[in-house]
Amino acid sequence: MGSTRARTPKNFVLDERLERYRDAIEYEPARWSGRWAHIAAPSIGADVAVPAYREVRLDLGCGKGSYLVAAAQAEPDVLFIGIDMQPVCIAYAAQRVCEAGLANALLVPGNGEKLAHMFAPGELASITLNFPTPHPRKREAAERLTTLDNLLGYRPLLAERGTIVLRTDSEPLFDYSLPQFEAAGFTVRWTSHDVRADHPAIPMSEYEERLVEEGATVHGICGELGCAPAAEQLEAGRKHMLDSLYDYIPDDLYEGAYIPHGMNFAIQAFRNRRRNQELRARHSAPTSSEPNAEG
Numbered sequence: 001m002g003s004t005r006a007r008t009p010k011n012f013v014l015d016e017r018l019e020r021y022r023d024a025i026e027y028e029p030a031r032w033s034g035r036w037a038h039i040a041a042p043s044i045g046a047d048v049a050v051p052a053y054r055e056v057r058l059d060l061g062c063g064k065g066s067y068l069v070a071a072a073q074a075e076p077d078v079l080f081i082g083i084d085m086q087p088v089c090i091a092y093a094a095q096r097v098c099e100a101g102l103a104n105a106l107l108v109p110g111n112g113e114k115l116a117h118m119f120a121p122g123e124l125a126s127i128t129l130n131f132p133t134p135h136p137r138k139r140e141a142a143e144r145l146t147t148l149d150n151l152l153g154y155r156p157l158l159a160e161r162g163t164i165v166l167r168t169d170s171e172p173l174f175d176y177s178l179p180q181f182e183a184a185g186f187t188v189r190w191t192s193h194d195v196r197a198d199h200p201a202i203p204m205s206e207y208e209e210r211l212v213e214e215g216a217t218v219h220g221i222c223g224e225l226g227c228a229p230a231a232e233q234l235e236a237g238r239k240h241m242l243d244s245l246y247d248y249i250p251d252d253l254y255e256g257a258y259i260p261h262g263m264n265f266a267i268q269a270f271r272n273r274r275r276n277q278e279l280r281a282r283h284s285a286p287t288s289s290e291p292n293a294e295g
């Protein structure tokens, strides 16, 4: 699997697309802080006195919006907000929302850094992290959406009993993230190594569809907002927060099995290194006809 950049067809003109599907895009999200449930979309700007939606959910890193659209279709009384840092993804997702005629789904372009300005305390019922970019290397670990620091940043935005659901094809990301959830004071409601089988009602995302076709199974964690973490919990999480995901890969280096997205290059390099080491060890080992150290 190559880059995580969304591909576009030759005749794709981004600005024109963003303009065409503008009804489903909010460029000034901060103005809705505390009032998202009052939005009368698709004509963003109509602020209704009585909440139009029973809750607000965030799909962080929503990609091209298949999950967002399916989730919004399934629950018309919930407002779904998708954020993505790639404008191309926003354009595709907004197109899907408009073409589906959905009033309860919106897109916000951005990298999720300003969530605290976008949402009032307790405004979100849930945050979904569907197949987040794994950022396996240590030097980019802080960008993982499931670091202790990021999870602590989501806490104030969540309503009582609010949840964060991670779904990923990467067992290393799952193994890394679970203790980070616990360190951030989330109570683990469920974990799964086959989310499709265990939670079939969760809509598919584009990445899920694509990666499952390539042989992936989906690993998931649902954490519910719990008490603020104690100092020891935070310390335990911080110790591993910037771990490389390469520390979490299995000893067999996925030989004959599915390699998680974003890990291909590194796994190939590890396999080559291991083979070279084995070859070198074989060449330097004394053969039966050669005298050994004693003889």
Ligand SMILES: C[S@@+](CC[C@H](N)C(=O)[O-])C[C@H]1O[C@@H](n2cnc3c(N)ncnc32)[C@H](O)[C@@H]1O
Pocket (backbone or CB within 6 Å): 004, 060, 061, 062, 063, 064, 083, 084, 085, 086, 089, 110, 111, 112, 113, 129, 130, 131, 132, 133, 205, 206, 207, 208
């Ligand atoms: C691997 S794709 C998954 C897309 C979609 N959730 C899915 O499951 O098909 C990851 C997406 O997250 C977006 N992304 C990564 N980091 C982000 C961040 N900090 N804020 C917003 N979007 C982010 C990327 O632009 C990309 O579209």
